[in-house]
Amino acid sequence: MKYLEWLNISGAWLVSIALWVLLIAVVAILARSWESVRNFTSEVKSELRKASWPWDPKEKGMKKYRELTDSTIVVTIAMLLLSGYVAGWDFIFNMIMAWIFGVPQK
Known part of the structure; x- marks a missing residue:
């Protein structure tokens, strides 16, 4: 079990497991919607170029x-x-x- 100690990021295994599940869920959501994030970012850049500064x-x-x-x-x-x-x-x-x-x- 020594090799799994690096997974225990909070000191308590239950909290660590919850944090890892949350991290994996956030990464999965970002990976799933990455194309829409890229589209949004490119649209924002395009609109900022059109702006009158x-x-x-x-x-x-x-x-x-x-x-x-x-x-x-x-x-x-x-x-x-x-x-x-x-x-x-x-x-x-x-x-x-x-x-x-x-x-x-x-």
Whole structure:
């Protein structure tokens, strides 16, 4: 039985057997659906080639990513404003609920 010890990956044989069965099942499922995985991957690559990326291929250095940088800054500022808006209303409603239910403020 010494030669089978490498199969015992968890210390307990029952858990090891369950893990090996799970591993074999995952490999079998992947092998069975490998063609569809390859097709999906090739379709994703094809669609990514068609995409319009937010940079100018004619520019060099960081100027190439000017549109990407500007868009990132706009999104970051919008998220900060939105989170401030939500936090403000949360604070106001918290104060109103505390006043209604008589909960002491911290």
